[in-house]
Amino acid sequence: MVKNEKVLHQTLATRLFHWTLFFTTIFLIISGFYITYPFIQGLPMRTIKTIHATSAFIFMSNLAGYTYYYIFSKQWYHIILSWRDLREFPGFLSYVFFLRKEHPFYGKYNPGQKLIYTSWFLTGLGLSVTGLALKFKGPMLALFTPYLNISSLRLLHYYLAVYFAATIPIHIYLALTENPVKLQAIFSGYLRRK
Amino acid sequence: MLTRREFLKLCTTASLSLGLSNTLISEIAQAFAQNLIPKPPLIWLELGTCTGESISLDNAVSPDVRVLFQEIVDLKYHWLLMQAQGKRAVQAVFETIENHPNEYILVVEGSVITKDQGRYNMVFEYNNKMYTGIDALRLIAEKAKHVIAVGDCAAYGGPTAAFPNPAGAVGVWQVIDRKVINVPGCPSNADWMTGTIAHVVMYGEPELDDYNQPKMFFGQTIHDLCHRRSDFETGKFASYPGEPGCLFKVGCKGPVTFADCPVRQWNNHINWPVETGAPCIGCANPGFPDATMPFFQHLPNIQTSLKPINPLTVGKIAGAITALGIGSHLTFNVLTGRLGKHWLQGTVDTDETSQEKVKQEEIIMHKLDQVLHKQETLIDHNLCKKEGLINKMNKLVPRGRKKI
Ligand code: HEM
Numbered sequence A: 001m002v003k004n005e006k007v008l009h010q011t012l013a014t015r016l017f018h019w020t021l022f023f024t025t026i027f028l029i030i031s032g033f034y035i036t037y038p039f040i041q042g043l044p045m046r047t048i049k050t051i052h053a054t055s056a057f058i059f060m061s062n063l064a065g066y067t068y069y070y071i072f073s074k075q076w077y078h079i080i081l082s083w084r085d086l087r088e089f090p091g092f093l094s095y096v097f098f099l100r101k102e103h104p105f106y107g108k109y110n111p112g113q114k115l116i117y118t119s120w121f122l123t124g125l126g127l128s129v130t131g132l133a134l135k136f137k138g139p140m141l142a143l144f145t146p147y148l149n150i151s152s153l154r155l156l157h158y159y160l161a162v163y164f165a166a167t168i169p170i171h172i173y174l175a176l177t178e179n180p181v182k183l184q185a186i187f188s189g190y191l192r193r194k
Numbered sequence B: 001m002l003t004r005r006e007f008l009k010l011c012t013t014a015s016l017s018l019g020l021s022n023t024l025i026s027e028i029a030q031a032f033a034q035n036l037i038p039k040p041p042l043i044w045l046e047l048g049t050c051t052g053e054s055i056s057l058d059n060a061v062s063p064d065v066r067v068l069f070q071e072i073v074d075l076k077y078h079w080l081l082m083q084a085q086g087k088r089a090v091q092a093v094f095e096t097i098e099n100h101p102n103e104y105i106l107v108v109e110g111s112v113i114t115k116d117q118g119r120y121n122m123v124f125e126y127n128n129k130m131y132t133g134i135d136a137l138r139l140i141a142e143k144a145k146h147v148i149a150v151g152d153c154a155a156y157g158g159p160t161a162a163f164p165n166p167a168g169a170v171g172v173w174q175v176i177d178r179k180v181i182n183v184p185g186c187p188s189n190a191d192w193m194t195g196t197i198a199h200v201v202m203y204g205e206p207e208l209d210d211y212n213q214p215k216m217f218f219g220q221t222i223h224d225l226c227h228r229r230s231d232f233e234t235g236k237f238a239s240y241p242g243e244p245g246c247l248f249k250v251g252c253k254g255p256v257t258f259a260d261c262p263v264r265q266w267n268n269h270i271n272w273p274v275e276t277g278a279p280c281i282g283c284a285n286p287g288f289p290d291a292t293m294p295f296f297q298h299l300p301n302i303q304t305s306l307k308p309i310n311p312l313t314v315g316k317i318a319g320a321i322t323a324l325g326i327g328s329h330l331t332f333n334v335l336t337g338r339l340g341k342h343w344l345q346g347t348v349d350t351d352e353t354s355q356e357k358v359k360q361e362e363i364i365m366h367k368l369d370q371v372l373h374k375q376e377t378l379i380d381h382n383l384c385k386k387e388g389l390i391n392k393m394n395k396l397v398p399r400g401r402k403k404i
C-alpha cells in the first residue's frame, strides 16, 4: 500500500447528487409536514405549496439523474442491497450494538447503509408517484383506480414521508460519528491514506 | 331540444339560481311533446341502504320527485314511491324486463350485500321465490340499457361497507359484469341524479371519469371551487368548526373530494357544509367513509380490529423511536469510547477502507471482486462503445488512485 496516498472516494457526480438530495429532502420534509399541520396562522399556504412543488421537481430530476448515473456507471452494486449483505446483516448489527469491536470489510458501504439507501430509492419513487398524482390528479389518479383513491394516496404519501423523516437523522448521526474520513470525503471527494 | 353543449353548460352554471331540475324538466317535456326522443321506462332498485337518495330526490321542491319520475322517465318500479303494492308492484319489474329489453334504465340505490349469498338483503318475492339483492340486480341489469348507481353505497359500498363490513357490502360495479355509471354522494344531490338521468335519456351516456362518474358534476375538487379557498391560500385557518376561515385544519376533505357542492349547493341551492362552518366530510369520495374518517381530522385513520391507527400518532412514535435510538446509541458510543476513537483518528484513513481492523482475506476478496467488475465493465464498454454522460463524468473525475 502506498503511503500518504490520496484516493477518490466520492466522485463529483455522487457529491453533487448527494447535496442536491440533501437540500431538496429537507425542504420537502419541512414544507410537507407543514401542509399536514399548518400551525402558523397567516403564513400563506400558497408559498409553502410552491416550495414543496419546486423542491419536488428538483428532487425527481435528481432521482432520475442519480439512477441513470448508478445504472450506466455500473456502480449500483455499491448502494443496492444484495443477498450477501443480508447474510452479513446479523454480524453487522452486533457491531452496531457494541457486541463486537470491529466489523469486517464490506466494500464502499456497509449492509446497513445499503439497506437505507435502497429503501430511500424506493421511498423516493413512491413519493414522486403519489405526489404527482396528488398534484395533477385526473390522468395520474387513473393509474391507481380502483385500488387507491386520492384520499388513500395522500395517506400513503404521508406515511412514506414519515419513513423518510424518521430515517434521515440516523444517517446524519452515523455520518457524523462513524468515520470522519468519509465524512470529509462527501465534501472533498478524497480520502487520504496513512 | 337543447343541444348537448347547452345541456352541459346548464349543468355546470345556470343551475345555480334556477335549479337544474326545474329548467331541465320543461326542456325535456317539450322534447317528448315533439316526439324527439322516446320516454324510457325506469326501474329504481333499492338494496342495502338508508333510502337517502330517494329522500334527497323527494326533498327537491320544484319540481317534486313525482313530476321527475313522470315527465323525464316512465317510472315502472320504486318500492317506496309507487302506487301499486305487493305482487302487482313486483310484476311491473318482470313485465318491464320482458316488454322493454335494452330500453329501460336501471337505477340502483344502496350497496350489494354479498355475505352468505346475499340473504341479509331480500328485496321482493315473486312466484313464491324470494329474491336477494344480488339476484334482483343481476336479473334486472342484464337487459337494462343503462345501469346508474346513485349514492356512495351503490357506487362503492359507502357507509354500508364501512369497517368491519359485516354484511360484505360492495358497490354495484363489483357484482355485475357491465358498465355502471356512478353518481356518488351521501346522499347524492338531487341535481346530480336528475342531471345524469336526463343526460342518459336525451343524449346517452355522459362523459365519465376514471371512476365512471359524470365529469359534468365530479370533474373538479371541492377545494378548487370553494369560496374559502382564498383563506386557504393566505393561511387563515379556522381552529374550530363554525369559525371563519378555511376549514383545512378541522379536517376538511375538500382537497380530496371531487364534487361541485360549492357552486351547486344543497337543499334547493340554499347552502352547503363549508358555508355553515362545517368541514367537507368527503361523502362523494370512493373510499367514503373509511378513507375520510374521522371527519374532523386531516388524514384518515386506518381501521383495524384492535384499534384505529392514527397517522399523527404513528408519525410521533416514529420520531420518538428515532430520537430514543440515536440518544441511547450516542450514550454507548461515548461510554465504550468508540466515538472518541473515531474522532481522534481524524480525517486520515488508517487502512484500506476503515479504521477498524479488517481481515486480510476480506480485502483480497474485495479486491478480486473489484478487478472482476472492472474487467466486465471494460468489456461492456468496448462492446457497446457507449459514450454516455457517465463516461464523461468519470473522465472529469477519474475513479482510481492518484499519487501525490
Ligand atoms: C422526499 C420527498 C417528499 C416528502 C418528504 C413529502 C412530504 C409531504 C407531506 C408530509 C405532505 C403532506 C401530506 C398531507 O398531510 O396532506 C405532502 C403533500 C404533498 N406532496 Fe409531498 N413529499 C415529497 C415529495 C413529493 C413529490 C416528489 C411530489 C410531486 C409533485 C409531492 C407533491 C405533494 C403534493 C401535491 C402534496 C399536497 C397534498 C394535498 O394537500 O392534498 N411531494 N408531501
Ligand code: HEM
Residues within 6 Å of the ligand: A014, A018, A021, A022, A023, A025, A026, A079, A108, A109, A113, A117, A120, A168, A171, A172, A175, A176, A182, A183, A184, A186
Ligand atoms: C447533514 C446531513 C448529511 C450528512 C453529513 C451526510 C453525510 C453523508 C456521508 C458522509 C456519506 C458517505 C458515507 C460513506 O462514505 O460511508 C453519505 C452518503 C449518502 N447520503 Fe448523506 N448526509 C447527509 C444528509 C443526507 C440526506 C438528507 C440524504 C437524503 C435523503 C442523504 C442521502 C445519502 C445517500 C443516498 C448517500 C449514498 C451516496 C452515494 O454513494 O451515492 N444524506 N452522506
Ligand code: SF4
Residues within 6 Å of the ligand: B222, B223, B224, B226, B227, B228, B229, B230, B232, B245, B246, B247, B248, B252, B253, B254, B255, B274, B280
Ligand atoms: S374549506 Fe375545505 S374545500 Fe374550502 S378551501 Fe378550505 S380545505 Fe379547501
